[in-house]
Amino acid sequence: MKGARASRTTIALKLLMALSGAVFIGFVLVHMYGNLKAFAGHDAFNEYAHHLRELGEPMLPHEGALWIIRVGLILALVVHVYCAVVLWRRAAQARTTKYVMKKHTGAIFASRLMRWGGVTLLLFIIWHLLNFTIGKVNVQGGATNDPYNLMVDTFDVWWMTILYIVAMLALGAHLHHGIWSAAQTLGWTGTAAKRQRAKTVAFVTALIISVGFSLVPLAVLAGIITK
Amino acid sequence: MNLTLKIWRQPDATTAGAMHTYELADVSPDMSFLEMLDVLNEQLNEQGEEPIAFDSDCREGICGMCGLMINGDAHGPEVTTTCQLHMRSFVDGETITVEPWRSDAFPVLKDLVVDRGAFDRIIQQGGYISVNTGSAPEAHSVPVPKDDADRAFNVATCIGCGACVAACPNGSASLFMGAKVTHLGLLPQGQPERDERVVNMVAQHDHEGFGGCTNIGECTAACPKEIPLDVISQLNKDLRTAIKHGH
Numbered sequence: 001m002k003g004a005r006a007s008r009t010t011i012a013l014k015l016l017m018a019l020s021g022a023v024f025i026g027f028v029l030v031h032m033y034g035n036l037k038a039f040a041g042h043d044a045f046n047e048y049a050h051h052l053r054e055l056g057e058p059m060l061p062h063e064g065a066l067w068i069i070r071v072g073l074i075l076a077l078v079v080h081v082y083c084a085v086v087l088w089r090r091a092a093q094a095r096t097t098k099y100v101m102k103k104h105t106g107a108i109f110a111s112r113l114m115r116w117g118g119v120t121l122l123l124f125i126i127w128h129l130l131n132f133t134i135g136k137v138n139v140q141g142g143a144t145n146d147p148y149n150l151m152v153d154t155f156d157v158w159w160m161t162i163l164y165i166v167a168m169l170a171l172g173a174h175l176h177h178g179i180w181s182a183a184q185t186l187g188w189t190g191t192a193a194k195r196q197r198a199k200t201v202a203f204v205t206a207l208i209i210s211v212g213f214s215l216v217p218l219a220v221l222a223g224i225i226t227k
Numbered sequence: 228m229n230l231t232l233k234i235w236r237q238p239d240a241t242t243a244g245a246m247h248t249y250e251l252a253d254v255s256p257d258m259s260f261l262e263m264l265d266v267l268n269e270q271l272n273e274q275g276e277e278p279i280a281f282d283s284d285c286r287e288g289i290c291g292m293c294g295l296m297i298n299g300d301a302h303g304p305e306v307t308t309t310c311q312l313h314m315r316s317f318v319d320g321e322t323i324t325v326e327p328w329r330s331d332a333f334p335v336l337k338d339l340v341v342d343r344g345a346f347d348r349i350i351q352q353g354g355y356i357s358v359n360t361g362s363a364p365e366a367h368s369v370p371v372p373k374d375d376a377d378r379a380f381n382v383a384t385c386i387g388c389g390a391c392v393a394a395c396p397n398g399s400a401s402l403f404m405g406a407k408v409t410h411l412g413l414l415p416q417g418q419p420e421r422d423e424r425v426v427n428m429v430a431q432h433d434h435e436g437f438g439g440c441t442n443i444g445e446c447t448a449a450c451p452k453e454i455p456l457d458v459i460s461q462l463n464k465d466l467r468t469a470i471k472h473g474h
Binding site for chain 1: 433437
């Protein structure tokens with residue numbers, strides 16, 4: 001094709017999707033580590049939250065490193081969502097007449113949840129930021145200035161814990177297919193053995209992340225973590 | 228065997244189609260799927276109805292001409308082409324739904340026949356090796372490692388039937404392109420045009436209106452030649468390399 005550019009293809013969009021997704025994998029792993037500090041008690045959890053704001057000082061201003069990370073995450077989110085929207089629209093236009101009957105032989109369930117699961121995660125992220133970062137919403141109406149107490153107050157409410165568990169199931173499914181898919185898109189799975197390895201890594205990572213995040217809300221609801 | 232067949236009928240490319248139901252009695256389990264459709268067409272001819280149009284050529288599973296969506300699976304429930312699918316894969320009294328490949332890049336021409344010219348145009352963008360004409364070179368002058376030769380041969384078995392596109396929830400032709408790019412990329416003769424090949428083929432693929440790949444794997448499950456998903460990884464890697472080389 002005359003004037004064809006590699007960077008203008010659907011595969012280039014997929015590469016951006018994979019790279020921006022990789023940023024989130026790193027982020028959720030660190031985030032999960034911070035959350036698990038809740039098991040070490042009130043002071044350890046709050047100290048971690050406080051230390052995040054002091055990271056890089058005195059080389060960086062107060063909250064400097066945190067804002068660099070935030071900007072990076074926002075950029076990755078914009079890229080990830082933009083590519084998803086473009087590819088979703090393309091896929092819809094590629095088959096405007098639907099099959100009367102279509103089976104999904106060879107597909108795992110998680111792979112078919114990527115788009116609506118992604119929308120679910122986006123809505124969850126908005127609520128989650130309102131809950132703990134931007135708005136600081138205490139659904140029990142209590143104080144919001146103490147991160148540990150706000151967390152305990154939130155997950156003491158059973159339906160909030162359920163909401164977070166559902167979101168973690170969605171995240172687990174998204175990562176289960178997403179991590180393997182990113183490896184494939186980056187061209188790392190050129191043999192059957194490498195493909196199997198990537199699928200195993202994806203499954204194990206997704207399991208660790210979704211279980212790791214779910215432990216804290218469940219422990220609060222069970223009364224193991226208290227104020 | 229007695230069967231109920233629900234088949235897509237469409238008089239031409241511009242007229243809207245619909246599913247029609249036919250009853251067919253005394254079908255032998257040893258018939259191929261296409262022979263069963265031949266019998267149905269004889270019945271329709273006798274009744275003065277227009278026979279059902281479907282593609283077929285070699286009926287040996289090697290040409291890639293036949294291809295139907297049967298009960299929601301491309302080429303039906305077995306891993307083979309439609310012509311090599313036999314009625315013993317179905318049960319007496321079964322209702323079988325038959326549709327054409329659904330892809331906007333493969334417009335329906337009539338009934339179950341689609342135009343797969345989009346695949347030819349992708350191949351024209353680089354699915355070949357340019358050589359000087361003249362006497363054939365000595366075969367031993369270009370050594371190819373055995374593993375590479377075997378793998379190149381395995382992925383070269385793609386017959387371009389379009390089942391990967393038909394099965395893909397995104398309507399992507401990545402498995403088809405991956406098979407060709409991997410086949411030629413493994414061989415020394417394929418190296419000089421390697422970057423342009425992948426960029427031009429993918430650009431044409433996108434231009435034809437195929438969707439992007441999301442690595443779901445329904446393509447490889449439907450492929451009658453069992454082309455593995457690895458070839459899409461190779462396709463992605465070749466495109467990434469082409470970006471690095473400034474294409």
